[in-house]
Amino acid sequence: MTVLGFWIYLMSDCIVFASLFAAYVTLSGSMSGNPGNAEMFDLPYVAMETGCLLVSSFTYGLAILAMQKGRSDLVMRWLGVTFLLGLTFIAMEVNEFHHMIAEGMGPGENAFLSSFFTLVGTHGAHVTAGLIWMIVLMAQVTQWGLNEVTRTRLMCLSLFWHFLDIIWIGVFTVVYLRGAMG
């Protein structure tokens, strides 16, 4: 039941992202004289971010398989790998934002950039929340082992983590690939 309730929360989160996507697509033409997005996006860099998140989805799956076998040591190992991949993703995203702002393409420049930072930043904030959650869960698995409570929480974080990867498919398709096409 807890997992179903969490799933329904994720569905409401989907609607939040749908609104942000709709706002982004509507405003992506409003650039007020700034360079177009084609020069802005570095696709090989985005491909690496995408790779980090995709591999982390897979390693989280391995943590769930370890959980089903009752191997808390393997759960910890795969959660650790997932955490590092997620952290790499966030570090790369923060670095990207930093470069954009330093080059005068901050969220205050025009409507397109505002909607870009809101959409991609909201996804990044979710991933950051997932990373904090993952640390807490690793501490709890260390403390209590794999019981009913930690198993349920691992399942909920699994849904959350895979969900964020699905949202990222929308982000790299609609924002980066579409943007790079000019």
Next chain:
Amino acid sequence: MSQASETHEHHGANLRDYVIGFVLAVILTAIPFWLVMSEAAAPSVLLPTILIIGAAQMLVHLKYFLHLLGPDGTWNISSLLLTILIVSIVIGGTLWVMYELNNNMMPWMF
């Protein structure tokens, strides 16, 4: 073992699914990146292509990572379908309205 098979029934996760999902996801990620980076076709052809591939990858993730498109979990699926409906209305409705608005406000731009 009974513990393992019980959770297995609940979540339907197995290594085979994750590996298949991962390989398909890598392919479905690599194709649109390659298409756009090599400018394989005109943007008018590329855009619908990458949108379709993106939607296909979302389905792959739902099936192989979230184990959603299996026989169990009717509540999950019905809430997902409702969400897809709302998301379509929000995104489709916004684009439709804003496109018409632009058309009516700035006909010389189109």
